[in-house]
Amino acid sequence: MGAIEKFQEIYENRHAYARDWNSRHPDGKILGCFCTYVPEEIPYAAGILPVRILGSHEIEDDSSPHLFGMFCPFCRDVLAQGLQGRYEYLDGISDGNCCMHLLQAYEAWGLNVKPQPKILRVDTPSSTQNRHSRTYLRDELECFKEDLEEWVGKEITDEALDYAVEVYNENRRLMKQIYELRKADDPPITGLESMYMVASSQMMDKAEHNKILLEALEQVKERKLDRETGTRLMTVGSENDDVEFLSMIEQKMVLPATVVTDDHCTGTRYFWQEIIPEEDRLQAIATRYIARTPCPCKDFPELRRFNNLLKLAKEWRVEGVLLMQQKFCDPHEIDIPSLKDFFEENGFPTYFLELDVTVPLGQFSTRVEAFIESLTLDII
Amino acid sequence: MADVKKYSTKPFDCWGKAKELRMDIYQKLAQKASGEKDWLVASGGTEGLIGLPAGLGEDYVFFGGEPYGASTGAMGKSEEMMGHCEVKGYARDLCGYCRNYLGSIFGDQFSFGGKYPHPDFYFQLHFCDTHGKWYQPAAKYTDKPYFVIDMGAPYRWPKWNESEKRRKNKFNYLVTQMHDSIEWMENITGRTYDDERLADAVYNEIMSTSKWAKCCELNKNVPAPMDEKSMYAFYIVHVLRRHTKEAVEFFDMLYDELQDRIAKDIAGVEYERFRMVHNSQPPWYALHMFRYMEKFGVVCVGSQYDFMLSGGWDYYYDENGIFHIRAGEPPADLKDRIKTRDGALKAMTSWILDYGLTIRSFRFPMIERRNIDVAIARDWNCQGAMMHLNRGCEGWAVGQLEARRALVEAGFPVLTYEGNVADPREFDESRTFAHINAFMESQRLKKLAN
Numbered sequence: 023m024g025a026i027e028k029f030q031e032i033y034e035n036r037h038a039y040a041r042d043w044n045s046r047h048p049d050g051k052i053l054g055c056f057c058t059y060v061p062e063e064i065p066y067a068a069g070i071l072p073v074r075i076l077g078s079h080e081i082e083d084d085s086s087p088h089l090f091g092m093f094c095p096f097c098r099d100v101l102a103q104g105l106q107g108r109y110e111y112l113d114g115i116s117d118g119n120c121c122m123h124l125l126q127a128y129e130a131w132g133l134n135v136k137p138q139p140k141i142l143r144v145d146t147p148s149s150t151q152n153r154h155s156r157t158y159l160r161d162e163l164e165c166f167k168e169d170l171e172e173w174v175g176k177e178i179t180d181e182a183l184d185y186a187v188e189v190y191n192e193n194r195r196l197m198k199q200i201y202e203l204r205k206a207d208d209p210p211i212t213g214l215e216s217m218y219m220v221a222s223s224q225m226m227d228k229a230e231h232n233k234i235l236l237e238a239l240e241q242v243k244e245r246k247l248d249r250e251t252g253t254r255l256m257t258v259g260s261e262n263d264d265v266e267f268l269s270m271i272e273q274k275m276v277l278p279a280t281v282v283t284d285d286h287c288t289g290t291r292y293f294w295q296e297i298i299p300e301e302d303r304l305q306a307i308a309t310r311y312i313a314r315t316p317c318p319c320k321d322f323p324e325l326r327r328f329n330n331l332l333k334l335a336k337e338w339r340v341e342g343v344l345l346m347q348q349k350f351c352d353p354h355e356i357d358i359p360s361l362k363d364f365f366e367e368n369g370f371p372t373y374f375l376e377l378d379v380t381v382p383l384g385q386f387s388t389r390v391e392a393f394i395e396s397l398t399l400d401i402i
Numbered sequence: 403m404a405d406v407k408k409y410s411t412k413p414f415d416c417w418g419k420a421k422e423l424r425m426d427i428y429q430k431l432a433q434k435a436s437g438e439k440d441w442l443v444a445s446g447g448t449e450g451l452i453g454l455p456a457g458l459g460e461d462y463v464f465f466g467g468e469p470y471g472a473s474t475g476a477m478g479k480s481e482e483m484m485g486h487c488e489v490k491g492y493a494r495d496l497c498g499y500c501r502n503y504l505g506s507i508f509g510d511q512f513s514f515g516g517k518y519p520h521p522d523f524y525f526q527l528h529f530c531d532t533h534g535k536w537y538q539p540a541a542k543y544t545d546k547p548y549f550v551i552d553m554g555a556p557y558r559w560p561k562w563n564e565s566e567k568r569r570k571n572k573f574n575y576l577v578t579q580m581h582d583s584i585e586w587m588e589n590i591t592g593r594t595y596d597d598e599r600l601a602d603a604v605y606n607e608i609m610s611t612s613k614w615a616k617c618c619e620l621n622k623n624v625p626a627p628m629d630e631k632s633m634y635a636f637y638i639v640h641v642l643r644r645h646t647k648e649a650v651e652f653f654d655m656l657y658d659e660l661q662d663r664i665a666k667d668i669a670g671v672e673y674e675r676f677r678m679v680h681n682s683q684p685p686w687y688a689l690h691m692f693r694y695m696e697k698f699g700v701v702c703v704g705s706q707y708d709f710m711l712s713g714g715w716d717y718y719y720d721e722n723g724i725f726h727i728r729a730g731e732p733p734a735d736l737k738d739r740i741k742t743r744d745g746a747l748k749a750m751t752s753w754i755l756d757y758g759l760t761i762r763s764f765r766f767p768m769i770e771r772r773n774i775d776v777a778i779a780r781d782w783n784c785q786g787a788m789m790h791l792n793r794g795c796e797g798w799a800v801g802q803l804e805a806r807r808a809l810v811e812a813g814f815p816v817l818t819y820e821g822n823v824a825d826p827r828e829f830d831e832s833r834t835f836a837h838i839n840a841f842m843e844s845q846r847l848k849k850l851a852n
Binding site for chain 2: 087132133141143148149151152155161168169318322323325356357358359374376
C-alpha cells in the first residue's frame with residue numbers, strides 16, 4: 023500500500039487506529055475534539071492523543087431526541103457517533119467554544135453518552151479580531167493546561183510543549199508542501215486524496231502521520247495520475263469529508279474536474295498556519311489560533327477570511343469556486359452572499375450547493391456539471 | 403365548570419405606559435429616517451450593552467435588531483422584509499429577526515412606516531453565533547462603522563472547572579473591550595464621552611433588570627398576577643431601554659401594581675386551573691394562541707425568555723443540591739462603585755457575567771440550562787410546559803430538546819409545537835391548535851367556554 027492509500031486506510035478505520043494506539047499506550051488517554059479550535063498541542067504534550075470527531079454520513083435518528091432538527095446535519099451526525107457507541111474508547115471530550123450547534127452536540131454527548139467522558143472545554147474567544155483576544159486566550163490556555171495536568175496527574179513541561187509544537191508544525195509544513203504540488207497543471211494528488219490526508223491527520227498521532235507524509239511527499243513528487251485534470255475547482259465551506267461528493271466531482275462526471283484547493287476545517291483552515299515559537303509557549307500557541315484562517319463564526323467585525331481565500335484561488339489557478347453550505351449553519355450562510363460577490367468581483371465564478379448528511383448525487387452532478395460547462399463555453 | 407375557581411381580573415394600570423415607552427423608541431427612529439430629528443442612533447443586539455453608548459449624549463437612541471424583528475413579525479410584515487433578504491441570496495433558515503432587519507435595510511423600509519432609519523453606527527455584544535455576523539452585511543450595505551464586544555466566553559456553571567483564575571480572565575477581557583469601545587465611539591462620533599451619563603446608564607440597567615426579575619418572582623403567586631402575553635408587553639421596556647430612568651420608574655410602578663393585585667387576588671386571567679412554563683420566544687404573529695389556551699383554564703406564567711433576556715437573575719443550589727433561580731440583588735454600594743468610568747464598567751461586567759444567565763445558557767446550552775426550565779416549572783407552581791421548537795432563533799433553540807427531556811423526567815408534561823419566531827411561513831396554525839387540543843385532552847382539560 024502506498025502512502026497516499028494509507029491516509030484513506032486510516033480515515034476509513036479511524037476507530038481501529040485509536041484502539042490500536044491505546045493498546046500501544048496503555049497509560050495514554052484519548053481526547054475527542056469537536057472542532058479545530060481545540061489547541062491540540064497542549065493535550066499532545068501531556069501524552070494524550072487528540073482525535074477529531076467527524077460524522078459518518080449515514081442517515082440516523084439517534085440524535086433526534088437530543089437535538090432539534092433545525093441544527094446542522096454535521097452536529098447531529100457527530101452526536102450520533104457517540105450515541106451509537108462508536109467512540110467508546112474516548113477518555114475525554116473537548117470543544118474550542120466554536121459554534122452553538124457543535125456546543126450542543128458536545129454537551130448532549132456529555133449528558134448522554136456512557137461511560138461519560140471527562141469534559142474539558144477551552145473557552146476560546148468568539149471573535150479573533152479584537153486586540154485583547156490573544157492575551158485572553160493565552161490565559162485561558164493556562165487554565166486548560168492546568169485542567170489537563172490534573173486529569174493526567176503530571177506536569178506539562180516546556181520541553182513537552184516544545185516537542186508537541188515541533189511535531190504539529192512539521193505536520194502542517196508537510197501537508198502544505200503536498201498542497202503546493204497541487205498548483206501543477208496536472209496535480210499529482212486529487213482533492214479526495216487530499217481530504218483523506220488532512221482528515222487522517224486529525225485522527226492520528228501526528229508523529230506517526232508525519233512519517234506517512236514524508237513517504238507521501240516523495241511518492242507524489244514522481245506521481246502521474248491517469249486522469250484528466252479538467253476544470254480546476256476550489257471548495258469552500260465548513261467541515262467537508264463527504265467522500266461521495268468529492269468522488270462524484272472528480273470521478274463520476276462527464277466533464278472532468280479536480281478540486282485543487284479548499285477552505286474547510288477538514289482542509290486548509292485546519293493546518294495552514296504554523297506556531298511561531300516564543301519563550302512563552304502558551305502565548306505562541308494562542309497567537310497561532312488567533313491568527314489562523316478563521317472559521318466564519320469567529321470572523322467579525324471584519325471579513326478577514328475572504329482575502330485568504332482569494333489568495334488560495336489565485337495561487338492555485340482556480341477556475342470555479344463551489345460554495346458548499348451545511349444546511350442551517352448561520353455563520354457560513356451569512357457570509358455566502360458577500361463571499362459570492364467578493365469572488366465574482368475578483369473574476370472567480372461561483373456555484374452554491376447546500377449540503378446535508380447525505381447529498382443528492384444525481385442532482386448535484388447535473389448541477390455541478392452545468393456549472394463546469396458554463397466555465398468552459400467558448401465565447402462566440 | 404362549576405368547581406373551577408373564577409378569579410377577578412382587570413387591565414393593568416401601567417399597560418399604557420409600557421406601550422408609550424416602547425413606541426417612543428420607534429417614533430424617534432422614524433424621525434431619524436425622515437430627517438425630522440437627527441437622533442444619535444446605535445443599532446445592534448438588544449441583549450447587549452445598550453447603556454454603553456449613553457455617555458455620548460442625551461440624544462442617544464438604541465435601535466435593537468431583535469425587538470424590531472419581532473415587531474415586524476407581529477405586524478405581519480415579515481414576508482415582505484424577508485423577501486428583500488432572500489432576493490439578495492440569504493438563506494431562509496437564517497435567524498428570523500436577522501432576516502427582518504436586513505430585509506428592512508435592503509428594501510429601505512421601516513416596519514413602523516417610512517424608510518429604514520440608518521443608524522450612526524452598529525454596536526454589538528456577541529454571544530450568539532448570529533450576533534457578530536448579522537451586522538457585517540448591515541454595516542457594509544449602509545457604509546457605517548461597526549464595533550463588536552466579544553462576550554462569547556461567559557462564566558461557566560460551577561460544575562465546569564470554573565476556577566477563580568478563569569473567571570478573572572473573562573472579567574478582564576470584557577472590561578478592556580468596553581474601555582476600547584468608548585474610545586472607538588468617541589473617534590467615530592467626534593463626541594466627548596460623559597462618564598456621568600455612563601454611571602446613570604449602568605445604575606439604571608442594574609436596577610431595572612433586577613426589578614423586572616422581582617416582578618417575575620411575584621408571578622409565583624396563585625393566581626399569577628401576569629399572564630405570558632401581558633409579560634411580553636412589560637419585558638420589552640427593559641429590552642429596549644433598561645439603561646434609562648424611565649425604565650427603572652416603570653418597573654417600580656409595575657412591581658407595586660403586582661403587589662396590589664396579589665393582595666386583592668386579581669389574576670392575569672380569569673381561570674387558572676393549569677399553569678405552564680413557556681420555552682423560547684413565541685411566534686409573534688400568533689399570540690392569540692395564548693388566548694385560545696385560556697379557554698381551557700390554562701395560563702403560561704413565564705419563561706426563561708421573558709424572565710432573563712436582559713439579565714438580572716441569580717441562581718443557587720439548595721441543601722439538597724436542587725437548582726433554583728432568584729432575582730439578582732444589586733450591590734448595596736452600587737452608587738459608590740460607579741463613580742469612575744472604570745468602576746462603572748466593572749460594575750456592569752460583574753452584573754452581566756454573574757447574572758446574565760441567558761448569555762451563559764447560549765454558550766453552555768444543555769447541562770445546566772435545562773434545569774432553569776425545571777426550576778421555573780417547579781418554583782412557579784406549574785403543572786406543565788409549553789415549548790416552541792423555534793426555527794427562527796438558534797440561540798433560544800439550543801438545548802431545547804434536552805430541556806424537554808429534563809421537564810418530562812421531573813414530571814411536567816410538555817406540549818411542543820414547531821414554528822418560527824418571525825417567519826409565519828414556517829408556522830402551521832391549525833396543526834398547532836390541534837396539538838394544543840390533544841395536549842389538553844391528555845391532561846383531561848376540557849374547554850370552559852368558547
